[in-house]
Structures are given as structure tokens and as C-alpha cells.
Amino acid sequence: MAVRNFWLDATIDGRKTELSGGPRSKEGGFELTIYMRDRGSIRRALNVSGWEHQGKLTLRISAPLETKIEIETER
Secondary structure: OOOOOOOEEEOOOOOOOOEEEOOOOOOOOEEEEEEEEEOOEEEEEEEEEEEEEOOEEEEEEEOOOOOOEEEEEEO
16 A cells, blocks of 8 residues: 655634645655734744655644744654
8 A cells, every 4th residue: 555755634613624635755754834813913823844865754844933843763
């Protein structure tokens, strides 16, 4: 069975279908940004990115001014 480097599933209120998918190539990655309303304006709340480099997969979760979380596995 073929397994992608990363797979994303999202359920959003008001949408009839889920958002799901992953990169097609073995070198594929992704970037996801989540925004939030803050006192009438919009701010970036969270970034999630995943990438492949030399056979290793890295997942990074970061928020502005916060500590980053990084997870690394062997492809």
C-alpha cells in the first residue's frame, strides 16, 4: 500500500465535505496557516509545515512569539 509523506484531514462547520489530501511525490511537503480574529482584525495564529529532506520527514508547528515544536522521522 502506498503511503504519502503527510496526510491532512479537516472538518469545518458549514462545509458539506471534509478537506483532505497529501503531497503526491516522495519529496512532497505542505504548509498550513490558521488565522484568527483578534479584536476586529485578523492575525496569524498557527503555522504547520511538513517537508522531506534526505530521507527524513520533518513536521514543524509554530505560533508567533511562541516555542516551535518539531518532529522528525525516517521516511
